Amino acid sequence: MHRFTQVDVFTDELFLGNPVAVVHDADDLTDAQMAAVASWTNLSETTFLLRPTQPGADYRLRIFTPRRELPFAGHPTLGSARAWLEAGGVPDDASGPVQECGAGLVRVRSAERLSFEAPPLVRSGPVDAADLAVLTDGLGVDDVVDAAWVDNGPGWVALLLRDAATVLALEPDLRALAEHELSHAVGVVGPHLAGSDAAFEVRAFVPAMGVGEDPVTGSLNAGLAQWLVPAGHAPSSYVAAQGTALGRRGRIHVDHAGDTVHVGGDTVVGVAGTIAVRAQNGGPSPA
Structure with a gap:
């Protein structure tokens, strides 16, 4: 027992x-x-x-x-x-x-x-054109602002879209995504309008792990912060929303100080x- x-x-x-x-x-x-x-x-x-x-x-x-x-x-x-x-x-x-x-x-x-100190990325850097085409086709999106590998273990690759509304409107082909090894853990993120209680909307798709869409994802948000902040896409401290499309109300608190990222909730x-x-x-x- x-x-x-x-x-x-x-x-x-x-x-x-x-x-x-x-x-x-x-x-x-x-x-x-x-x-x-x-x-x-x-x-x-x-x-x-x-x-x-x-x-x-x-x-x-x-x-x-x-x-x-x-x-x-x-x-x-x-x-x-x-x-x-x-x-x-x-x-x-x-x-x-x-x-x-x-x-x-x-x-x-x-x-x-509670918050955890984000582990280092095991893979980072840009996504090549062929891989990006697979992802955009599976997600059903063609307006990508930026993309990067943000993998700290589960295999995350991330796409930055133009706004939170675009993120929430996604209706991905999860079966197609699951067929491609590179896309077994895909994160998408887009900024909310000024005045919202969260700076970004995040969604995580992991069909190859038997999950489909994950409601709220700490590892993805840790990887996103290690990319978005140094790239100038996000401030050093912010709150991200996730799970909205699934009827959840996840809030992830991110603090990027120097080389250290803390992710809390x-x-x-x-x-x-x-x-x-x-x-x-x-x-x-x-x-």
């Missing part, structure tokens, strides 16, 4: 963010069992808290989509940190816990709201209980 927490991330009101399922004290679970739990929850990500193996880490996190494991993801990082703290975790550093994951050590700040615990993972078949069941 394992403690189980489900946390809604990037929202201050339950049901309006992006939920992550968190299984605590998961050192005894096999890879197959973790994958089975992630498939069963059918959320964009399910995470597993384990004992750390690296000096300086408070815990180790493994992150699974319904189809594969990820080295890093943003909303699971914040939601898992909230679950760990709610379970009585006490970080060595008073500023917040340090998470060990496939991307290395990720620092989480506990201030007005509110978190709400929605479910707390236990889960039984049976060793004989790896299948989960609530308890």
Whole structure:
């Protein structure tokens, strides 16, 4: 029997963010069992808290989509940190816990709201013309202001469109996008009009991971900030909206200072209980 927490991330009101399922004290679970739990929850990500193996880490996190494991993801990082703290975790550093994951050590700040320090990009730079043509065809858009790789693990490539209305109007061909390896994680962003409560509207399409459109995405927003701010497309601090097209109200708080980007948001615990993972078949069941 394992403690189980489900946390809604990037929202201050339950049901309006992006939920992550968190299984605590998961050192005894096999890879197959973790994958089975992630498939069963059918959320964009399910995470597993384990004992750390690296000096300086408070815990180790493994992150699974319904189809594969990820080295890093943003909303699971914040939601898992909230679950760990709610379970009585006490970080060595008073500023917040340090998470060990496939991307290395990720620092989480506990201030007005939880925020993580964005890991470095593993791929950056412009998107070549042939790849961009695949993306614009799949998204059904031909007016792209700029495009770049902003990959910090999940494979993000991003397109900047002329405005938020264009982003919200997209009706992508998710099947076509899923057929192309380069576009298994596609982010689009466009500026809101002055006076809006958010500077940008963001959407994330990840059909190859079994998700389709992700409601609110920390890793994408981290990568976007590492591109948009240095390129002069965004101020050093801003709020992005995501999930609007899905009936959510995600708000991502970005702060770019020097070489460091922090991505934060509110978190709400929605479910707390236990889960039984049976060793004989790896299948989960609530308890």
